[in-house]
Amino acid sequence: MSRSLRVARPALRAVLWGTGATVLRLLREGMVVRAVVWPGLLAAVAVVGAAAVAGQVGGALTEAPWVAMSVDDAALAGPALAAQGLALRLDPSPQEAVAAGRAERAAWREADRWVVAARGEGVSTLRTEAALRELVGADWRLEVPADPPRAQAVATQSGRMGTLVAVLFALYGVVMGAGLAWRDRGEGVVEGTLVLPVPAWTHGAARVLGLALTLGVGLGATLLLLDGILGMDRVGGLVLHGVLATAVASALGLAAVGGPDARRRGFSAPLSRALGATAALLGLGAALPAVGAWLPVASLPVASLPVASQAATAPLAAAVALLLGLGLMAGCALRWGRHHGGLGT
């Protein structure tokens, strides 16, 4: 057997079995399971509850948009405005009503033309104008699209909620990766396993993959649950970039705290640096989507943007972010091994 094969097979076994052991360890920690399960449950309850409150209570409290208008004018324009979903409120002096702030918008006839007055902008004002243009057969008409159906509105909101859940999982990843590295070193687990006849990086890779699997599956299941209950915009992209961000963030936490001089550097400072790097990447994606789309972690906030605002290169950017993310995870595993390893690394 060649030497490379003699090294590769035990290394592969170490990564596979080590990953399984890491998953088992994480799943047996009640804190990890609770951390993975709660965000999904809370998000689902929050969105369903908000939708129910908006539907039952909000409907009763929210006033339908209305237009102040005189009795004579209302008789002329009433049906056209009603067709646009606008109510009428009779006022003997609609022009004064808007000027005095008693009405947001008003319309009246002035000689042979209609006048629309409004305080500020709004789609209801545009609808008023569109209705009156239709009424008089003006040279050009104004098209105001109808509000999206409620399901679409909910999907948009649940998409935003899903992005928040994915960000939370990425931050979990940093903390859990750092915690795993710290505990393993403090309890002598690292020292006990390094003597195995496999390269030291395999132990780092097993921890990175175990964290990525546990948190990635947890996040994927949470997002798909939300999608199943509420529908969610762009759930596929969110799952892909969310799982990638979580995996990379876990690797960053593990590598930051898992160094050989970890005891001297302590836990908090390296953890803060890893959290800071993750937050900076997330912020970069939110502030500069054109750049963030190409980078792991930073691609997460970009994934929740509407399709219309995505660049044409989005699939290529996602592929690059994925490759960079995998490279970063491998780099963190190698760094962990280099810091802990002996001659066999």
Next chain:
Amino acid sequence: MLQAEDLARTFQDPDRGAVDAVTGVSFTVHRGEVYALLGPNGAGKTTTLRMLATLLRPDRGRVWVDGIDAAVDPLGARSKLAYVPAEAGLEPQLRAGEAVALFARIQGVARPVERARALLQRLGAGDLADAPCGTLSTGQKRRVVLARALVHDPPVLLLDEPTDGLDVPGRRDVLGLVRQLAAEGRAVLLSSHIMGEVEAVATRAGVMARGTLVAEGSLEALRAQAGVFDLGEVFLRLTGSPSGPDGPGVTPR
């Protein structure tokens, strides 16, 4: 079986600068022999063991494990040895049987679960196989760590203070096991600063002080070299320590 030749290692200390932890240590441990590495705290015993286990690269010198040059083929050397560090820990969430079987699986041992249970049984920890490692006592953990180290049946054993933290029955059991493993033909190197256990198991001993091997040989030869019978006194004379190997409270046998 295990040979160290002119091992040396220097560490950079932020406060003290370059610290020579080990300087030019050479010895050989033969098949069926228990070799005790003696020395006070800070003598360089653990650093030497870590270099022998290929976990630390020597600045100078060579190590051969069962004929394999550790510098040329460190993973091959590791496959021939078991190293039990003093601080070796176990994954607290895994059960004892799982922790041992994991090592067996990684090393490609056939029927890993059966092998793990058999080893735990042999070390008197058969009833611990299903217990989470986080719930084990120090002595129980030590047995599981030993079982894990022996899972691939290595010909060379490196034990760093193997009875550290154990109660009297635990020490007796571990020392009995060390004798048994050597009797089966393994080369056993253990570090210790407890004279009683060295006398109980060691065939030969090397005495380390300030990073160097100041004396080496059978216990009788060391006594003759120091000119006293009491092994604790031998230790004091050879190392030039101001106190006994285990502190002033030690009562050498």
